[in-house]
Amino acid sequence: MQFQEEQDYNKRFDMGLWVRLARYAKPFYKHLAIISIAMLACAGGDVIFPLLTREAIDTFVANGETSGLGMFILKYMTVLLLQVGCIFTFCKLSGHVEVGMCHRIREIGFKRLQELPFSFYDKTPVGYMIARMTSDAQRLGDTIGWGLIDLLWSAGYIVMVMIIMLTLNVQMSLMVMLVMPIIAVVAVYFQKRILKSYREVRKTNSKITGAFNEGIMGAKTTKTLVREEANYGEFTELTTSMKKSSIRAAVLSALFMPIVSSLGSLAAAYALWKGGYDVFSGALSFGTLTVFMNYTTQIFEPISSIARIFADLQSSQAAAERVITMIETEPEISDSPEVIEVFGDSFHPKKENWPGIKGDIVFDNVSFQYSGGEKVLKNFDLHIEAGQTIALVGETGSGKSTIVNLICRFYEPTEGRILIDGVNYKERSQLWLQSHLGYVLQQPHLFSGTIRENIRYGRLDATDEEVEQAARMVDAEEFILKFEKGYDTDVGEGGNRLSIGQKQLISFARALIADPAIFVLDEATSSVDTETEQKIQQAIQTALSGRTSFIIAHRLSTIRNADRILVIQHGEVTEQGTHKELIRKRGYYYNLYANQFKEERENALLGRKSI
Ligand SMILES: Nc1ncnc2c1ncn2[C@@H]1O[C@H](COP(=O)(O)OP(=O)(O)OP(=O)(O)O)[C@@H](O)[C@H]1O
Ligand SMILES: [Mg+2]
CATH class of the missing domain: 3.40.50.300 (P-loop containing nucleotide triphosphate hydrolases)
Structure with missing residues (x-):
C-alpha cells in the first residue's frame, strides 16, 4: 500500500472499483432508482417541449386556428408541471444521496480508523487520512449524487432526440448527426485538458496546505532556526505556480463553451439552410423545422456534459480507490471470529x-x-x-x-x-x-476540552468527586487549582496550553480513574x-x-x-x-x-x- 498526496492518476475506467463503491451506496438504491426515473422523465420533458412548439406553430400559427387552444395549453401545462415535479424530486433526492453518501463514507472510515492498530498509524501520514475523509469523501458523494444522474439525463436526452428526429425526417437527422461526433471529439479534447489543469491546481493546492501546515506547526522551530525568509521564498514559489495553473484552467474553460456552442449553431444554421428550402417546397412543415433547430442548438450540451462526466469520473475514480483502500484496510491486529x-x-x-x-x-x-x-x-x-x-x-x-x-x-x-x-x-x-489497562504514554496526548473532561475520559461515569480524587492521587490538584478556572480550565488543542509535565500528570490521573488491573x-x-x-x-x-x-x-x-x-x-x-x-x-x-x-x-x- 502506498500513501501519497494527490498523485497523477491515469488508470482506465475500472468497473470493478465502481461496483465495490456501489456496495457502500446500498442504503440509497431506492433513492437512486427514483432519481433515475425522474431524470429520464425530465429529459423526456425537454424533448417534448419543441414538439409542442411544433404543434402550436403548425396547427395554430400557420392556420390561424384557435379552436383546441385550451386543450393545448392544458397539455403544455401538464408537461411543465410534471417536469417541475421531477426537477424538485431529483434535486431533493440527489442532495440527500450526496450528503448521505459522504456521511456514510466518513462514518465507516472513522470507525475503521478507530479499529486500526498502532502499526497503521506508524506508516500513514495524518494529512493523508484527513484528505481521504474530507475532500475524497465529498467528491464521491458528489459524483454519486449528481454526476451519474447528469449522465443519465444526457444519455436519455440524446437517445430520445435521435429517435424523434429520425421519425420526423431521416435525411435531415442524418445531417445533424454528422455534427455530433465533431462536437463529441472537441468536447472530449477540451474536457481532458481542463481536467488536467484543474488537477494541477489541486496538486499545488495540497502542497500549499502542506506548507501552511508545516509553517504553522513548525513556526516556533522556524524562528529558532531563523528560516523565515527561506520558508517564505518556498511558499511564494508554490503560490505563483498555483496562480499560473489556475489561469490556464480558466482560459481553457472560457474557450470551451463558445467553441462548442458555435459548433452547435453551425449545425443549426445548416439545418435552417437545408430545411428552409424544404419548407418553401412544402416538403417540410415550418413547425418541424423549428423542432430541428431546437434540437440542434441544444444537443451540444448533453454531449459536452457526457464528456465532462467521463473526465470527472476518472478523477473520482482515484478518490474512490484511495477511500476504498483505506476503509477496507484489514487491521493487522484483529480478534478472530470465534473471539468476537x-x-x-x-x-x-x-x-x-x-x-x-x-x-x-x-x-x-x-x-x-x-x-x-x-x-x-x-x-x-x-x-x-x-x-x-x-x-x-x-x-x-x-x-x-x-x-x-x-x-x-x-x-x-x-x-x-x-x-x-x-x-x-x-x-x-x-x-x-x-479496558483493564491504564497507560500513560511517553508522549501524553490530551483532547480539547477541560481538565475535568480529560480526566473523565478514563471512565465516563466518574463523578466530579472521583475525578478530583484521581487528580489528588497523583498530586496534580495543586497545579490545577492554581489556574483561575481550576478543573474547568480549557487545555487547548492536544493539551498544548499545558506543560508536558502537567499533561503527564493529567494523563496519569486519567489512567488511574479507570482502576486498571495493569498499569503502564x-x-x-x-x-x-x-x-x-x-x-x-x-x-x-x-x-x-x-x-x-x-x-x-x-x-x-x-x-x-x-x-x-x-x-x-x-x-x-x-x-x-x-x-x-x-x-x-x-x-x-x-x-x-x-x-x-x-x-x-x-x-x-x-x-x-x-x-
Ligand atoms: N513505530 C516504530 N516503527 C519502527 N521502529 C520502531 C518503532 N518504534 C520503535 N522502533 C524501533 O525499535 C527499537 C526499540 O524502540 P523503543 O521505543 O522500544 O525504545 P525505548 O527503549 O522505549 O527507547 P526510549 O528510552 O528512547 O523511549 C528502536 O530501535 C526503534 O528505532
Ligand atoms: Mg520509549
Missing part, C-alpha cells in the same frame, strides 16, 4: 462473558520486529506475577516501550506468545485487555520537577499497589521501590532484581545509579534543578 462471537467486538462488547483479570503476564519465547524494521526482541522470556511493580531501565532505543506495547497488544508478537493469567491474549478480545507509566516523570516527582513517587506506591504495573523511568529514584527492576539492553534482560540486589551486583544498573546520584548531588549543591 464470545466476547464481542470494540463497538458491541459482550461484557457479560468477560473473565476477570488478575494481571499475571508471561512472555513465552517472543520475537518482535516493527514492519520493515530489525528484530527488536529475540526469543524473549519473562514472567511477571500479578500485582508486581516492574521497572524497566535501559538506554534509549533498547526496547522498553516496545515491551510494554506488546503487553498492551498495541502490537502483537511476530513469533511466540504472550499469556495473561495463563491464557494467550489472542484468545481474548482486544477490548477486554485494553512510560517515562512519565522525566518532565516533572524533583519536588513533584517525589510526590508522584509516593502516589505511585499507593496508587499502584494491587495492580501489575510497569514503570519506565529515566530518573532512577522513581523506581527504587519497584518489586523488580529489569535492565534492558538490545531487547534483552541483562540484569534483574530489586534495587538493593542490583546495587550489590555492581553491574550496569549500579553504574547508572551511581552516575545519576552523583549528578543529582552536584546539582543539589549548585542549587540547580535536576534534569
Whole structure:
C-alpha cells in the first residue's frame, strides 16, 4: 500500500472499483432508482417541449386556428408541471444521496480508523487520512449524487432526440448527426485538458496546505532556526505556480463553451439552410423545422456534459480507490471470529462473558520486529506475577516501550506468545485487555476540552468527586487549582496550553480513574520537577499497589521501590532484581545509579534543578 498526496492518476475506467463503491451506496438504491426515473422523465420533458412548439406553430400559427387552444395549453401545462415535479424530486433526492453518501463514507472510515492498530498509524501520514475523509469523501458523494444522474439525463436526452428526429425526417437527422461526433471529439479534447489543469491546481493546492501546515506547526522551530525568509521564498514559489495553473484552467474553460456552442449553431444554421428550402417546397412543415433547430442548438450540451462526466469520473475514480483502500484496510491486529462471537467486538462488547483479570503476564519465547524494521526482541522470556511493580531501565532505543506495547497488544508478537493469567491474549478480545489497562504514554496526548473532561475520559461515569480524587492521587490538584478556572480550565488543542509535565500528570490521573488491573507509566516523570516527582513517587506506591504495573523511568529514584527492576539492553534482560540486589551486583544498573546520584548531588549543591 502506498500513501501519497494527490498523485497523477491515469488508470482506465475500472468497473470493478465502481461496483465495490456501489456496495457502500446500498442504503440509497431506492433513492437512486427514483432519481433515475425522474431524470429520464425530465429529459423526456425537454424533448417534448419543441414538439409542442411544433404543434402550436403548425396547427395554430400557420392556420390561424384557435379552436383546441385550451386543450393545448392544458397539455403544455401538464408537461411543465410534471417536469417541475421531477426537477424538485431529483434535486431533493440527489442532495440527500450526496450528503448521505459522504456521511456514510466518513462514518465507516472513522470507525475503521478507530479499529486500526498502532502499526497503521506508524506508516500513514495524518494529512493523508484527513484528505481521504474530507475532500475524497465529498467528491464521491458528489459524483454519486449528481454526476451519474447528469449522465443519465444526457444519455436519455440524446437517445430520445435521435429517435424523434429520425421519425420526423431521416435525411435531415442524418445531417445533424454528422455534427455530433465533431462536437463529441472537441468536447472530449477540451474536457481532458481542463481536467488536467484543474488537477494541477489541486496538486499545488495540497502542497500549499502542506506548507501552511508545516509553517504553522513548525513556526516556533522556524524562528529558532531563523528560516523565515527561506520558508517564505518556498511558499511564494508554490503560490505563483498555483496562480499560473489556475489561469490556464480558466482560459481553457472560457474557450470551451463558445467553441462548442458555435459548433452547435453551425449545425443549426445548416439545418435552417437545408430545411428552409424544404419548407418553401412544402416538403417540410415550418413547425418541424423549428423542432430541428431546437434540437440542434441544444444537443451540444448533453454531449459536452457526457464528456465532462467521463473526465470527472476518472478523477473520482482515484478518490474512490484511495477511500476504498483505506476503509477496507484489514487491521493487522484483529480478534478472530470465534473471539468476537464470545466476547464481542470494540463497538458491541459482550461484557457479560468477560473473565476477570488478575494481571499475571508471561512472555513465552517472543520475537518482535516493527514492519520493515530489525528484530527488536529475540526469543524473549519473562514472567511477571500479578500485582508486581516492574521497572524497566535501559538506554534509549533498547526496547522498553516496545515491551510494554506488546503487553498492551498495541502490537502483537511476530513469533511466540504472550499469556495473561495463563491464557494467550489472542484468545481474548482486544477490548477486554485494553479496558483493564491504564497507560500513560511517553508522549501524553490530551483532547480539547477541560481538565475535568480529560480526566473523565478514563471512565465516563466518574463523578466530579472521583475525578478530583484521581487528580489528588497523583498530586496534580495543586497545579490545577492554581489556574483561575481550576478543573474547568480549557487545555487547548492536544493539551498544548499545558506543560508536558502537567499533561503527564493529567494523563496519569486519567489512567488511574479507570482502576486498571495493569498499569503502564512510560517515562512519565522525566518532565516533572524533583519536588513533584517525589510526590508522584509516593502516589505511585499507593496508587499502584494491587495492580501489575510497569514503570519506565529515566530518573532512577522513581523506581527504587519497584518489586523488580529489569535492565534492558538490545531487547534483552541483562540484569534483574530489586534495587538493593542490583546495587550489590555492581553491574550496569549500579553504574547508572551511581552516575545519576552523583549528578543529582552536584546539582543539589549548585542549587540547580535536576534534569
Ligand atoms: N513505530 C516504530 N516503527 C519502527 N521502529 C520502531 C518503532 N518504534 C520503535 N522502533 C524501533 O525499535 C527499537 C526499540 O524502540 P523503543 O521505543 O522500544 O525504545 P525505548 O527503549 O522505549 O527507547 P526510549 O528510552 O528512547 O523511549 C528502536 O530501535 C526503534 O528505532
Ligand atoms: Mg520509549
